[in-house]
Amino acid sequence: MRKEVLVTIRGTQTNDLGERETIELVTKANYYQKNSSFYIVYNESEISGLAGTTTSLKAEPSRVTLNRMGTAEVKQVFEEGIHHETSYVTPYGSMWIRVLPWKVEVDLTEVGGSINLEYELELCRQRIGYNELSITVQEV
Template sequence: MKFMVVFSEGMDLSKEVLVTVKGTQTNEFGEKDTIELVTRGNYYYKNNSYYIVYNESRLSGLEGTTTSLKAEPDRVTLNRMGAAEMKQIFQEGVHNQGMYVTSCGSLEMRVLPRKVKVLLDHSGGSIDLGYDIEMGSKKLGYNELSITVKEL
């Protein structure tokens, strides 16, 4: 099964957690670049969706940006706000187009998710995304994003 969400029934949730984000970019030549960020963040459950919110760092190149992820039963929405702004929706097999806005300008960005795997419950869990990415009309490669949430 490529997409599975474990949603706990019951009360809303709000707590501080340890968030690990590992991103791997593979360009058209097969060259890989991986970064990993470990930071404190906030974890919420409300209206049948899980939310993960954390601040980016200099390591990710997005210092001054807050990232939030919303996991629903059939998709994951990534929002970045601050120094860089972007909204992308990851729903397996569905192209999503958005704008990537930075202080240097805006670029049209498009993703085609190949993998959307969500395993979250009230104690934490993971989100794993695999997707092709294009900017403008140029395919940049394949990205993998793995987000893990653990109680402190």
């Protein structure tokens, strides 16, 4: 099974002052299943600020791995209650980021579904906010 799907990505970040910012992206993506994992692969756009970058998501029952390659490069792993630290490489330089997810929900089937993540994000050892990421996959 490999097909083109419509993916809606909605990210909300809340800073320490309670200020919220939400960004939504709707794009076409490749979607397939390999063993017990689902994969979502799409090209970033100007809207996300990551033009020239390909994003792939590997969704397992209790873990989601986000991998970006191109003008920006990062590999983030989301597992409930487990810190994951990595280097985030951008055209402007590299920085360390760390995620602490407390909600990782994967509800995907061959026809689509959703991924919901809630996590704290640290940049260069400084907490920069609470994040919610909702990814919906629909057949075209």
